Amino acid sequence: MAQGGELAALARGDKGAWEAFVRRYAGLVVAAVRGVAREAADVEDLTQEVFLRLCKDDFRLLRSYDPARAGISTWITIVARSTARDAMRRHRPVLMPIDAVPEGRLAVDPIEPAQKLKLPEALLSPRQREILSMLYDREMEVAEIAEALSIDPQTVRSAHHKAMVKLRAHFNTKEE
Amino acid sequence: MSPSDQQQEDLANWSSDRDLWRRSCLTDVTADEAAHFLDFAGFAEGRLEADERDRVAALLAGDPAATDDVAAARAIERGFHLTAGVLDRIIARACAILPGDTAARVVAFPVVPRRRRILHGLAQWGSLAAAMAMASWLGFAMGSGASRALSGPVSSSETSLLPELFDPGSGFLRDLGEVLRT
Numbered sequence: 001m002a003q004g005g006e007l008a009a010l011a012r013g014d015k016g017a018w019e020a021f022v023r024r025y026a027g028l029v030v031a032a033v034r035g036v037a038r039e040a041a042d043v044e045d046l047t048q049e050v051f052l053r054l055c056k057d058d059f060r061l062l063r064s065y066d067p068a069r070a071g072i073s074t075w076i077t078i079v080a081r082s083t084a085r086d087a088m089r090r091h092r093p094v095l096m097p098i099d100a101v102p103e104g105r106l107a108v109d110p111i112e113p114a115q116k117l118k119l120p121e122a123l124l125s126p127r128q129r130e131i132l133s134m135l136y137d138r139e140m141e142v143a144e145i146a147e148a149l150s151i152d153p154q155t156v157r158s159a160h161h162k163a164m165v166k167l168r169a170h171f172n173t174k175e176e
Numbered sequence: 177m178s179p180s181d182q183q184q185e186d187l188a189n190w191s192s193d194r195d196l197w198r199r200s201c202l203t204d205v206t207a208d209e210a211a212h213f214l215d216f217a218g219f220a221e222g223r224l225e226a227d228e229r230d231r232v233a234a235l236l237a238g239d240p241a242a243t244d245d246v247a248a249a250r251a252i253e254r255g256f257h258l259t260a261g262v263l264d265r266i267i268a269r270a271c272a273i274l275p276g277d278t279a280a281r282v283v284a285f286p287v288v289p290r291r292r293r294i295l296h297g298l299a300q301w302g303s304l305a306a307a308m309a310m311a312s313w314l315g316f317a318m319g320s321g322a323s324r325a326l327s328g329p330v331s332s333s334e335t336s337l338l339p340e341l342f343d344p345g346s347g348f349l350r351d352l353g354e355v356l357r358t
Contacts (some may be wrong), residue, residue: 064210069218069223078217082209082242082245118204123205125230
């Protein structure tokens with residue numbers, strides 16, 4: 001597993017640290033990409049795309065990795081598969097002469113808009129959303145909610161507290 | 177704190193929390209891919225707390241590709257097999273992404289050998305000189321041809337003027353000052 005020091009060296013752009021990182025995780029990236037690639041011949045280029053993405057914008061993605069939240073192997077696997085899928089979508093090959101392609105299929109794919117969510121969907125668990133909705137939209141009492149959800153009233157208060165902490169943190173961070 | 181104060185505070189909090197909830201319901205957020213990668217990795221490893229696990233499970237429910245990624249991450253943790261030859265080439269390419277130092281970022285132009293440079297210069301200047309000589313000769317020939325055509329027949333007095341300027345004995349120009357003095 002990569003240590004914090006190794007990641008810091010990587011983020012500084014240390015060539016030796018990068019080579020060590022590549023040697024350690026190339027096999028893992030290849031294995032991850034191979035599960036997504038349509039052709040075995042694509043694996044090499046897709047793996048290169050993954051490494052390029054990891055160091056793009058001064059290692060922005062690699063800096064976002066938090067060892068406290070997930071193991072690096074699992075994280076790299078998920079990043080590699082997602083990157084490979086995006087790359088394949090971008091470089092979709094043309095396999096037939098253009099005259100043979102029906103006109104409708106020549107339409108350019110619309111640019112996929114960034115996925116938008118309402119804040120509670122992105123930040124809160126379904127249970128937390130449900131409890132806040134019952135409290136503030138339907139104006140139910142804690143005891144009523146506890147009874148409706150067959151849970152302890154203290155669990156309702158706890159879920160409410162955790163949800164509000166997240167919402168406050170979100171808005172405070174945005175307004176700073 | 178008296179019961180009425182407590183109730184007032186609860187009411188104030190309830191009111192501000194309700195406002196915050198309603199505000200959040202109207203707020204769009206763009207999916208943060210980097211945060212999702214960590215969420216999904218944490219989910220795959222079973223590291224998330226119950227609330228977080230439920231939230232990520234809800235996100236995964238609407239994203240089959242990400243669900244596959246989580247399953248693949250769990251499977252890969254159990255091991256994988258690779259061919260060494262391909263891996264060496266991949267490692268070499270990936271290592272080359274990052275330049276070693278500042279000097280390596282500078283792209284050096286290929287050095288041209290000195291002998292080739294001299295030949296190249298000679299060819300450049302030679303062709304320029306040849307072009308100038310050709311243009312001069314052409315201009316002179318065309319100019320003299322046009323002049324001859326425009327001037328018409330030459331008079332005998334004009335033809336006899338030239339020999340008078342030269343001394344037939346020495347072949348040099350005569351001293352015209354002496355002629356004027358006499």
